Amino acid sequence: MEILLIDKVFLIVIVFAVSLVIALYSTLAERKVSAFLQDRLGPNRAGIFGLLQPVADGVKFFFKEDIIPNHADKALYILGPSISMITALMTSAVIPWGSYIEFDGRQIALQVADINIGILYVFAVVSIGVYGIMIGGWGSNNKFSLLGALRASSQMISYEIAMGLSIIAVVMMTGSMSLGEIVRQQHGFNWNIFYQPIGFLIFCICAFAECNRTPFDLPECEAELVGGYHTEYSSMKLGLYLFSEYINIFISSAIMSAMFFGGYNFPFMDLISSPNLLAALGLIAFFAKILFFIFFFMWVRWTIPRFRYDQLMTLGWKYLIPLALANIVVTGTVMLISSSFK
Amino acid sequence: MNNILFLSLSLVSIFSAIMVIFSKNPMYSILFLVLTFFTLAGHFAIFLGAEFLAIVNIIVYAGAIMVLFLFVVMLLNLNKESEPNTPMISKIAAIIAGGMFLLVLFSALTNQIYAPEPLYTKAGEIGLVKNLGKILFDEYLIPFEISSVLFLSAMVGAVMLGKKDLKQG
Numbered sequence: 046m047e048i049l050l051i052d053k054v055f056l057i058v059i060v061f062a063v064s065l066v067i068a069l070y071s072t073l074a075e076r077k078v079s080a081f082l083q084d085r086l087g088p089n090r091a092g093i094f095g096l097l098q099p100v101a102d103g104v105k106f107f108f109k110e111d112i113i114p115n116h117a118d119k120a121l122y123i124l125g126p127s128i129s130m131i132t133a134l135m136t137s138a139v140i141p142w143g144s145y146i147e148f149d150g151r152q153i154a155l156q157v158a159d160i161n162i163g164i165l166y167v168f169a170v171v172s173i174g175v176y177g178i179m180i181g182g183w184g185s186n187n188k189f190s191l192l193g194a195l196r197a198s199s200q201m202i203s204y205e206i207a208m209g210l211s212i213i214a215v216v217m218m219t220g221s222m223s224l225g226e227i228v229r230q231q232h233g234f235n236w237n238i239f240y241q242p243i244g245f246l247i248f249c250i251c252a253f254a255e256c257n258r259t260p261f262d263l264p265e266c267e268a269e270l271v272g273g274y275h276t277e278y279s280s281m282k283l284g285l286y287l288f289s290e291y292i293n294i295f296i297s298s299a300i301m302s303a304m305f306f307g308g309y310n311f312p313f314m315d316l317i318s319s320p321n322l323l324a325a326l327g328l329i330a331f332f333a334k335i336l337f338f339i340f341f342f343m344w345v346r347w348t349i350p351r352f353r354y355d356q357l358m359t360l361g362w363k364y365l366i367p368l369a370l371a372n373i374v375v376t377g378t379v380m381l382i383s384s385s386f387k
Numbered sequence: 388m389n390n391i392l393f394l395s396l397s398l399v400s401i402f403s404a405i406m407v408i409f410s411k412n413p414m415y416s417i418l419f420l421v422l423t424f425f426t427l428a429g430h431f432a433i434f435l436g437a438e439f440l441a442i443v444n445i446i447v448y449a450g451a452i453m454v455l456f457l458f459v460v461m462l463l464n465l466n467k468e469s470e471p472n473t474p475m476i477s478k479i480a481a482i483i484a485g486g487m488f489l490l491v492l493f494s495a496l497t498n499q500i501y502a503p504e505p506l507y508t509k510a511g512e513i514g515l516v517k518n519l520g521k522i523l524f525d526e527y528l529i530p531f532e533i534s535s536v537l538f539l540s541a542m543v544g545a546v547m548l549g550k551k552d553l554k555q556g
Contacts, residue, residue: 121414161515165442172450176421179454183414183461191461198454205450222516 052153060137060157068291069099071339075291078343106284114277118184125181126278126285132174133289136296139163141225142331143309143324155309155324156225163224164212167300168205171255174293175201178257181286182274193273196263196354200254203361204261208251210369211244214376215304224300228308233315236307243372245305247365252297254361256290259346263354298338299331306334393434400426413460417453424449439516 073088073095080087088095113122143155160166175198182194215237219227231237238245254261275286302308309327317323352360403422410416424444432441523531 118414121418160438162438162442165439165446169442169445169450172446172454175450175454176418176457179457179461180418183457195458195461198458202451202454 053157056153056155056157057138060140060142061134064134064137064292064295067295067335067339068288069103071291071294072102072287073099074339075343075346078340079347082344082347103284106281109280111280111282114185114187116186117277118186121180121184122277123282125177125179125184126282126289127177128180129174129177129289130285130292132170132177133292133296135170136167137299139166139224140296140299140303141228141308143328144229145320146324147320152320154225155328159223159225161221161223164216164222164227164304167224168209168212171201172205174255177286177289178274181278185274185277187277189276190274193276197257197274200257200261200263200357200361203358204251204254204365207247207361207365207369208255210366210373211247211251212304214241214244214369214372217373217376217380224303228303228310231307231310233310234307234312236305236310238305241305241372241376243368244376245301247369247372248304249301250360250365252301253342253345254357256293256297256342258290258294258342260349260351261357262346262351263357294339294342295335298335298342301338302331302334308334389434393430396426396429396433400430414457417456417460420456421449421453424453439519 076098077087077095079085088098091097091101113119138157139160141154141156141159145152145154147153178197178201179194182190182197185191215227216222218237218240219230221227221230227237253259257263275283278286309324309331311327311330314323314327317326400423403419403426406419407416407423410419428441428444428449431437431444
């Protein structure tokens, strides 16, 4: 398969734009979902159904006065939200958005980079994401920010372990760490969720914790910490922090659907012969799954109260990690037994 | 192309490594160390073709260990005033020890420095996960297992130290 630079550039720009637009409209969706769950109407003044609300919010963020506190460490204060945003956008490089399309006699893979350690790349970027919060929280030179940053980073480190362990079972089954290969092996309706329900449960819980979403949103717990790590932030710097959270939700939804729900695969896909139609339908299927998971994130946020901090740590270290280890052992045993019967 | 890439990456890594030492603020030191790990990972991935090593380097060092360092620095709130005044004799001792270490390093590496070839031979697919796993679990099984036992003992030791009172347990 010939790879042209222009294809990749094109793909990168599209993925970038799509992530931003989806994150933009997630903010509206969040408010609409919360309104629905609380029997309210939600924003409905700007545009029809409030469709222009995110635009209005964005404009407002840009035009607010940008304040850098006197006592803050200026360089780190600016670096914090930048790292958060960059790492949030970087992960999308290894996600396979579709199989391939045929254009001008060439096959163009709908994945920016199919590296053979794709899933580890995701983990590396996620583990760097902690720095955005830590640096911002420390650089603000405010005790609430610092406490929020400490909570965020210890939470993210703790849940990264369980998350990695839950992935190992999938990698063992697939025999590859490339996300493209993992998705290819779930062809049709052969999705990993049927083999790894516990792995998915652990991964999903950890994804909530990594995104700092309720019930794990202790880093920005309003009742205790004012605004958490972004207490001192204003204007678009605050906007970047809040925005990167929504991009992270989008990306983790994409990874959950790719790892466990077949990505762009859908049942009876073998009936379609045209590769371009297949790619289009696959893309629709993938985005339907992603949007469902984004909704799921919001659904949980407005339904479940947050944990206490010690409960959060207990859940991570005493339940999820042993469960994930047991899952690996069971998967290995079943694989060994089934391979000896073949 | 490779040369320019190698030079610029090396310059950044050396600069950030130096800045680790010269930064007044420990927070900055740690961030520069993270940058150093990144450039090293870049070297592994680009010039040695060892993607797995590069990514694990980032996950383990930049993503986990350095975050713990940051934790400690954040909580200790180190600064110039609280830094203990080291006596002159220990400074001199440190200079002598460091100089001797440099001498040993230099004499050990002096034959290696002027052999730039291996840097550019992208060592095939040795760094891929599959090959690495096969080598580790085949040729080097015993060292691998022994080092994992070593890690286990380190973990047990950390837990032992972390417990305040063993009897209450």
